[in-house]
Amino acid sequence: MTILFHEIVYGPVQSRRLGSSLGVNLLPYDGKLCSFDCIYCECGFNKDFRSRTKLPDRENVRAAMEDKLQQLQEMGVTLDVITFAGNGEPTMHPEIEGIIDDTNLLRNQYFPHTKISVLSNGLHLNRKEVFDALRKVDNPILKLDSAFDETARLIDRPNTPTYSVARQVALYKLFQGNFILQSMFLRGRFEEKIVDNTTEEEVSAWLAVVSELRPREVMIYTIARETPAKELQKAPIEVLQKIADKVEELGIPTIVAG
Numbered sequence: 132m133t134i135l136f137h138e139i140v141y142g143p144v145q146s147r148r149l150g151s152s153l154g155v156n157l158l159p160y161d162g163k164l165c166s167f168d169c170i171y172c173e174c175g176f177n178k179d180f181r182s183r184t185k186l187p188d189r190e191n192v193r194a195a196m197e198d199k200l201q202q203l204q205e206m207g208v209t210l211d212v213i214t215f216a217g218n219g220e221p222t223m224h225p226e227i228e229g230i231i232d233d234t235n236l237l238r239n240q241y242f243p244h245t246k247i248s249v250l251s252n253g254l255h256l257n258r259k260e261v262f263d264a265l266r267k268v269d270n271p272i273l274k275l276d277s278a279f280d281e282t283a284r285l286i287d288r289p290n291t292p293t294y295s296v297a298r299q300v301a302l303y304k305l306f307q308g309n310f311i312l313q314s315m316f317l318r319g320r321f322e323e324k325i326v327d328n329t330t331e332e333e334v335s336a337w338l339a340v341v342s343e344l345r346p347r348e349v350m351i352y353t354i355a356r357e358t359p360a361k362e363l364q365k366a367p368i369e370v371l372q373k374i375a376d377k378v379e380e381l382g383i384p385t386i387v388a389g
């Protein structure tokens with residue numbers, strides 16, 4: 132089943148990787164907006180979920196978040212993290228930096244120990260306001276699914292010809308290690324091509340990039356729900372664990388979600 136979030140603020144939900152997480156969706160509530168079109172995306176393929184709905188504006192996001200945080204505080208709920216994810220790429224919202232500023236203020240007021248995370252494909256980090264916004268959150272979680280352009284293009288399908296792994300790596304380096312690298316491992320077929328970023332060649336090239344970037348943490352995961360491309364399989368947990376062990380050998384803490 133494809134999952135779309137119909138509210139600006141949803142949850143909290145129990146996340147495999149983040150704990151008790153209050154989700155924030157800055158994207159259309161009835162469709163998807165992303166500059167990638169990953170073959171594993173839980174929101175489905177972009178073409179199937181086009182929307183003409185406007186993005187929620189900064190004030191609406193602030194009001195929805197304050198309302199929810201107030202309620203949760205009154206209920207005595209534990210909240211590990213406020214997570215910007217939702218129906219696509221959060222950094223495509225034109226007011227992302229102001230929204231992050233508001234979120235920091237509200238978090239400090241209602242849940243001062245809660246972290247703020249943004250799940251991002253990293254494509255828009257060349258825009259100053261996006262980079263600045265992600266520098267202001269506790270957990271910028273940036274995607275890199277392969278060290279090879281061809282594989283990254285096959286799995287993530289970025290919507291721009293200027294995408295390259297080298298460009299992403301250069302942008303991620305600007306965080307000087309203060310970010311979390313997130314990578315999906317999977318196997319299968321898509322449009323007559325074999326998809327497998329768990330091969331020795333893939334993993335050792337990806338590890339070389341991890342070693343170069345030295346993120347403060349790595350999150351490794353695989354498919355958990357139905358994917359829009361139908362011939363994909365989970366990477367086995369033993370394979371994920373082996374990859375994680377190699378990252379740990381670099382001295383980088385790693386979370387595995389199998």
Ligand code: SF4
Nearest residue numbers: 165167168169172219
């Ligand atoms: S970057 Fe995230 S939201 Fe965008 S297509 Fe990929 S999985 Fe879906």
